[in-house]
Amino acid sequence: MDQADLETYQVQLSQVELALSADPDNAELAHLRSELKELIDLTKTALAQAEVASNTKAESSRKTTSATPAHTWSAGDECLAKYSGDGTWYPARITGVGGSAENRIYTVIFKGYNSTEQAKSSDLKPLPPNYHQTAASNKRKLTQQEEDEREKKKKKNEKKLETRAAKAKEQNAKQASWQKFAKKAEKKGVQIAGVSGTSIFKTPDNPLGKVGVTGSGRGMTEVTPMGKHKFAATDDET
Template sequence: MEDVQTFKDQLALVNIQLESDKDNADLLTLKGELEELISLTEQAAAAAAEPKKSKGKGKEKEKAEHAANWQDSGEYRAGMDCMAKYKDGKWYPARINQVVGSQESPLYTITFKGYTSSTNVPVSSLRPHDPSAPIPVPVKRPAELSEREKEKKKRKGEKWMSSLKERDQEARSKQNSWEKFGKKAQKKGIHIAGLEGKSVFRTSDSPYARVGVFNSGHGMKDFDKMGKHKFARPLDEE
């Protein structure tokens, strides 16, 4: 494009000179040549720019398609078998369930062979699959661990029983103290109801006895006998 601008500047100078000398054959020839050069140069530049433009569009389209399907274009894809690094630092056979995260920082959801739980790991924790690698056997809970739990429950039960015994002993101690207090009171001639094991609401063996509070200090209450009610005839009816 710089050549085109140079040709245009030269053409402008030729036109200025032709204004004072319109019939100059050399200037007219030079003008025609410059106009032809400008036209050819512009056509060549347009032809060169068109393939670049279409090529750029193709690259953009390819880039967009790649960005849309980046999960399927990496080294590790969903459904592939691989070797994955475990917490203990060792590598075990695993299967990739899906690819998550972003194209810049992908994460791989894997399941170790022989297990059912899944976990997400970065690409640095993956290696190509090794068919000769043994499949790990799921670690069962050791028997001594259950024995520990049994021992723990046993100790907890013993502690609870000990607490019950302490509370029972405390209740018995209070009961004994109360009985001793009652016996001392009886020796002094003070009767405390309930210490002899007899109810304060007890009655005699007589079928005609009435219920009352024993040793309350009050006699039995007398009630008026209820007789048959007699209705008197009103005076107006006579």
């Protein structure tokens, strides 16, 4: 029963009384009027009791709230924060604390997102014990800006991979071309150091041999010995 029901009963009673004024001896209308009056009295009593109960509950809640100290938050704490975009609570981490002691302002970052927001104490509450299980179902949808940013990063990474693949392909082509050239040179009797299995630093099989350029046919470069300079005496010094 509510106030709307009470008003409906009162309208019906007025209609019945109007009908009785035209037909006072109608027993059925008289009985209906009696029932409506009784129903109206019961509704008024129920509404009064509900109002008293509501006031008592509100007073009890107010006392409980005033008796419970406000939660103290610090940077690094995990909590549930209300997202201004849709008014829903999501897991977040506090990254900064500002404002005055009476009006704290917290900077929070939502888990799984790069967006940060400024929140009041009323926009924060402790994490529930089972929030790890419910976090996935409460994950909010990305905004259009966040979707665009994610897509942009994805395309950028794909472009990097394509560039690396193209460079690797080019390098492989150059390597294959060089190996092909080396094989042709080897068939013609030209030995290329480092390709045909020889090295310019390889020690010759001949114990009297010297290390030199493989296949050059020339000996080691002669080195001119260095000596001390001798000054010749002049007539001025005698």
